[in-house]
Amino acid sequence: MLSSPGRGLFRLCLVLASACAALQSAEQGNSVTDPLNVLFIVVDDLRPTLGCYGDKLVRSPNIDQLASHSLLFQNAFAQQAVCAPSRVSFLTGRRPDTTRLYDFNSYWRVHAGNFSTIPQYFKEKGYVTMSVGKVFHPGISSNHSDDAPYSWSIPPYHPSSEKYENIKTCRGPDGELHANLLCPVDVRDVPEGTLPDKQSTEQAIQLLEKMKTAARPFFLAVGYHKPHIPFRYPKEFQKLYPLENITLAPNPWVPAGLPPVAYNPWMDLRQREDVAALNISVPYGPIPVDFQRKIRQSYFASVSYVDTQVGRLLSALDDLQLAGRTIVAFTSDHGWSLGEHGEWAKYSNFDVTTRVPLMFYVPGTTALLPQGGEKFFPYIDPFDSTSELMQTGTTKLFPTVLAPFYISSSSA
Ligand SMILES: [Ca+2]
Numbered sequence: 001m002l003s004s005p006g007r008g009l010f011r012l013c014l015v016l017a018s019a020c021a022a023l024q025s026a027e028q029g030n031s032v033t034d035p036l037n038v039l040f041i042v043v044d045d046l047r048p049t050l051g052c053y054g055d056k057l058v059r060s061p062n063i064d065q066l067a068s069h070s071l072l073f074q075n076a077f078a079q080q081a082v083c084a085p086s087r088v089s090f091l092t093g094r095r096p097d098t099t100r101l102y103d104f105n106s107y108w109r110v111h112a113g114n115f116s117t118i119p120q121y122f123k124e125k126g127y128v129t130m131s132v133g134k135v136f137h138p139g140i141s142s143n144h145s146d147d148a149p150y151s152w153s154i155p156p157y158h159p160s161s162e163k164y165e166n167i168k169t170c171r172g173p174d175g176e177l178h179a180n181l182l183c184p185v186d187v188r189d190v191p192e193g194t195l196p197d198k199q200s201t202e203q204a205i206q207l208l209e210k211m212k213t214a215a216r217p218f219f220l221a222v223g224y225h226k227p228h229i230p231f232r233y234p235k236e237f238q239k240l241y242p243l244e245n246i247t248l249a250p251n252p253w254v255p256a257g258l259p260p261v262a263y264n265p266w267m268d269l270r271q272r273e274d275v276a277a278l279n280i281s282v283p284y285g286p287i288p289v290d291f292q293r294k295i296r297q298s299y300f301a302s303v304s305y306v307d308t309q310v311g312r313l314l315s316a317l318d319d320l321q322l323a324g325r326t327i328v329a330f331t332s333d334h335g336w337s338l339g340e341h342g343e344w345a346k347y348s349n350f351d352v353t354t355r356v357p358l359m360f361y362v363p364g365t366t367a368l369l370p371q372g373g374e375k376f377f378p379y380i381d382p383f384d385s386t387s388e389l390m391q392t393g394t395t396k397l398f399p400t401v402l403a404p405f406y407i408s409s410s411s412a
């Protein structure tokens with residue numbers, strides 16, 4: 001297994017770039033070596049609290065199913081536990097030391113170097129490249145355009161309901177709407193009657209439908225917003241995690257002698273109305289234990305909600321008969337502390353904030369090709385308690401280090 005931070009990033013670039021390996025001959029009209037499509041799924045603030053990483057509580061059957069067909073990395077780490085520097089890093093294949101971005105406030109092409117991005121590389125090799133949701137961090141760090149037009153063949157898509165994420169749409173016990181951290185919602189009751197990640201899934205499926213018969217291969221990046229705060233998700237997902245089942249972090253204390261620079265006081269949480277009402281001391285807290293349980297409950301519920309979106313997306317890949325000719329890469333921009341070390345945030349360098357899930361499904365390589373209408377990614381309902389846990393981690397890593405495309409199918 002990989003042992004040092006940064007190698008996950010390297011693998012991401014290596015495997016995705018390898019998808020272009022057959023392109024030259026494809027451009028010459030050799031249908032035997034048609035290039036594979038790429039579906040790149042990036043989730044915001046998702047640590048590996050997933051069944052496929054051994055989490056016994058979280059229900060993530062669709063991501064687990066993807067993992068069961070994939071090469072699953074156990075020790076992948078983001079370069080930095082902040083959205084923009086992490087995303088610019090893995091999308092350019094360069095460390096923050098090279099992109100010169102450690103915050104949100106500069107565009108690498110202007111301030112560091114005119115580096116190509118992974119989607120740009122695919123685009124220049126003849127792929128149709130498309131961005132749905134949060135792929136690049138929006139704003140200055142991607143030139144207020146998600147690096148369009150360089151990275152994308154068509155204008156990037158952002159869900160219209162994203163603008164409601166941080167306003168008062170969370171109904172509190174008083175019956176009024178608040179801008180809370182904990183925000184389980186009745187989707188029928190929210191503006192536009194939908195949520196950003198649901199819209200992103202629908203848009204991505206529409207693009208897949210259009211690309212099914214396209215002459216050119218595609219690189220489709222889909223960026224999901226949850227479990228980034230606020231935890232605004234369909235309220236039914238709370239039922240998966242009764243509070244009495246929610247444990248606390250096993251190491252909830254701020255380490256003795258911790259230098260203040262190594263600690264982040266999670267000010268973004270404190271600004272939410274429900275957290276502000278707790279009058280928690282700055283910078284170290286702690287958060288009352290009952291509320292800690294509620295934060296963990298909502299994080300896990302948000303993960304299961306995202307899992308259903310991933311499930312819908314992959315199921316569409318199946319239905320459109322694209323699963324046999326599309327690489328699926330799945331990762332997150334960084335993790336999140338769920339009370340470990342007294343932290344409730346990203347930003348720090350503790351491993352809970354830097355470690356990410358990372359997996360690659362490569363049809364015919366990490367798994368046998370689907371045969372005769374076989375469904376590789378049938379949607380699995382996380383509320384169905386009879387759905388079996390997937391067996392994962394059976395794909396051998398080390399034959400792939402030197403030759404990513406020559407794993408024996410029988411080993412998958
Ligand atoms: Ca993030």
